[in-house]
Amino acid sequence: MVGASFLQLNKVRDACADFLKTRFHPQNVLGIRHFADTLGCTQLVTSADRYIHQYFSKVAFADEFLALNFDELVDIIHRDELNVPSEEYIFEACMKWVKSDQEKRAGYLPNILASIRLPLLSPQFLADNVATEELIRTSHKCRDLLDEARDFHLMPERRALVSASRTRPRCCDYVVGQIFAVGGLTKNGESVSTVEIYDPVTKEWKMGEAMSMLRSRVGVAVMDGKLYAFGGFNGTERLSTVEVYDPVQKKWKQGKTMRCKRSAVGVAALDELVYVCGGYDGVTSLSTVECYSPKTDSWTTVAPMMKYRSAGGVAALGGFVYALGGHDGLSIFDSVERYDVSTNTWTKVRSMLNRRCRLGVATLGGKLYACGGYDGSCFLRSVEVYIPEKDQWQLVAPMNVKRSRVALAANMGKLWAIGGYDGESNLSTVEVYDPKTDTWTFVSPMRHHGGGVGAGVIPNMVK
Structure with missing residues (x-):
């Protein structure tokens, strides 16, 4: 595929891309997507994104996910299209990412939490799983986001004040x-x-x-x-x-x-x-x-x-x-x-x-x-x-x-x-x-x- 891209043999490149689509797996799809992106193969990037969206709850616990850099992580968890039974899956995946290299990644947590839709978590999950996280309890910015999510449940009349990006439910269009x-x-x-x-x-x-x-x-x-x-x-x-x-x-x-x-x-x-x-x-x-x-x-x-x-x-x-x-x-x-x-x-x-x-x-x-x-x-x-x-x-x-x-x-x-x-x-x-x-x-x-x-x-x- 690299050779075909260099020589502009588009039909060969597309045939390679079609082959790679049949090999998507939660353990390799992020790597294939990165490879396709470096070659500018948009159709393979799009197909990889659809796979990531549909199978996010499995992709998120693969080694490649833990190897993402901060910008790549936020790009993915920001997306409306992620197919998850609940926002809990996204919170747990992100905490695993942070803790896999806590010394370097803990500072990113406030920005990561801002991309997770905390108000969509149940009050029970917020109390038992989010509020008890030591990294969240020791950060003012994280606690502010947690308080916003709690208020969302406690004071429905103030919901319009919460950013729509954090309260909009996810919606995966392209389930196969x-x-x-x-x-x-x-x-x-x-x-x-x-x-x-x-x-x-x-x-x-x-x-x-x-x-x-x-x-x-x-x-x-x-x-x-x-x-x-x-x-x-x-x-x-x-x-x-x-x-x-x-x-x-x-x-x-x-x-x-x-x-x-x-x-x-x-x-x-x-x-x-x-x-x-x-x-x-x-x-x-x-x-x-x-x-x-x-x-x-x-x-x-x-x-x-x-x-x-x-x-x-x-x-x-x-x-x-x-x-x-x-x-x-x-x-x-x-x-x-x-x-x-x-x-x-x-x-x-x-x-x-x-x-x-x-x-x-x-x-x-x-x-x-x-x-x-x-x-x-x-x-x-x-x-x-x-x-x-x-x-x-x-x-x-x-x-x-x-x-x-x-x-x-x-x-x-x-x-x-x-x-x-x-x-x-x-x-x-x-x-x-x-x-x-x-x-x-x-x-x-x-x-x-x-x-x-x-x-x-x-x-x-x-x-």
């Missing part, structure tokens, strides 16, 4: 994983337990392990590399049962049952918890919200939504849980509300441009997308995007096909609209939205589903 289409319907409208998996490498769907129960209108979330299927409808009754898929063991097991039966339910994973919002219990649309902790395997009830929402869309963005559209049995909504975890309250935000139930919702690039659905008279192919900084919705390119009951998933920097119902038949087709070109393109259809699936992306694991 396998898309799981879970449950749903046959062409004839019967509930199924079938699971199909889309592999971005082969660009084909393959069969996965089926769930133990039939589930259509099921809620799906992914957390810590496991996929959860919540509630749904088995063709006879609404379900409160939960199943969990472990991709390592390739097995489903029974999870802790919800307190309520729920089909047409919206779910979102945020900060090591899964929020299960609204739905239909067989009698009425629901406003109640349950919160599941995989760590403690327990359910708690949090504040109910402002509206009863069945067949709405739910997604996490910027540290909030958003609930969009849906219906209460009488009216279909364009309204949107969001849940603030720190205050346990729901607040109304800007309504969508269209009324939608049975819509697909996903987040990508720090924005919230609402896709397809049904407005009470028409099946929709329109798509709109919410920009939280502006509190504004705007239309983007419509899908090629009308889709209600559509599942929407973000993967590889794109949105995948999976299945649905066009007003006449259940759909097995899939199309992909590229935000860079504002276009939708068909990809391989599902083989064994007729729409109405739940969808989740399990990130590829480091080999």
Whole structure:
């Protein structure tokens, strides 16, 4: 690659870069990135950055990470795109970096802490892990940052005074994983337990392990590399049962049952918890919200939504849980509300441009997308995007096909609209939205589903 770069043999250089991409590993990716940067090979630098972002929690404990200089460390930990379950991983990685050469690096700690988003750490972690660090306790600047983070939790009314760079949740757009289409319907409208998996490498769907129960209108979330299927409808009754898929063991097991039966339910994973919002219990649309902790395997009830929402869309963005559209049995909504975890309250935000139930919702690039659905008279192919900084919705390119009951998933920097119902038949087709070109393109259809699936992306694991 050095020789090809020197001789300006760009095709040879690019072939070398493609080879190196296949050899990325948490132990070598920082070295490859540095090498690519010295040669000015931007495509390899970009690919290395994406790998670092997706697998930061493993990269951060490699020897190469400890060998970074101060400027390189801060450049990485500053990034919004780091994919971490919580800010704790970044704090612990930085403390390990400092302590690996404490005599030379302790003086950098105030500047490092300023790049860590301390207010996003839990009050318990701040008290038990941050405040007890001797290097932090003996530095005025470090203690000031710690006090700011504590005040963020103790005095919500002063949060606007804290720098946005320290309170903005991280958002990894470019996770590469396998898309799981879970449950749903046959062409004839019967509930199924079938699971199909889309592999971005082969660009084909393959069969996965089926769930133990039939589930259509099921809620799906992914957390810590496991996929959860919540509630749904088995063709006879609404379900409160939960199943969990472990991709390592390739097995489903029974999870802790919800307190309520729920089909047409919206779910979102945020900060090591899964929020299960609204739905239909067989009698009425629901406003109640349950919160599941995989760590403690327990359910708690949090504040109910402002509206009863069945067949709405739910997604996490910027540290909030958003609930969009849906219906209460009488009216279909364009309204949107969001849940603030720190205050346990729901607040109304800007309504969508269209009324939608049975819509697909996903987040990508720090924005919230609402896709397809049904407005009470028409099946929709329109798509709109919410920009939280502006509190504004705007239309983007419509899908090629009308889709209600559509599942929407973000993967590889794109949105995948999976299945649905066009007003006449259940759909097995899939199309992909590229935000860079504002276009939708068909990809391989599902083989064994007729729409109405739940969808989740399990990130590829480091080999």
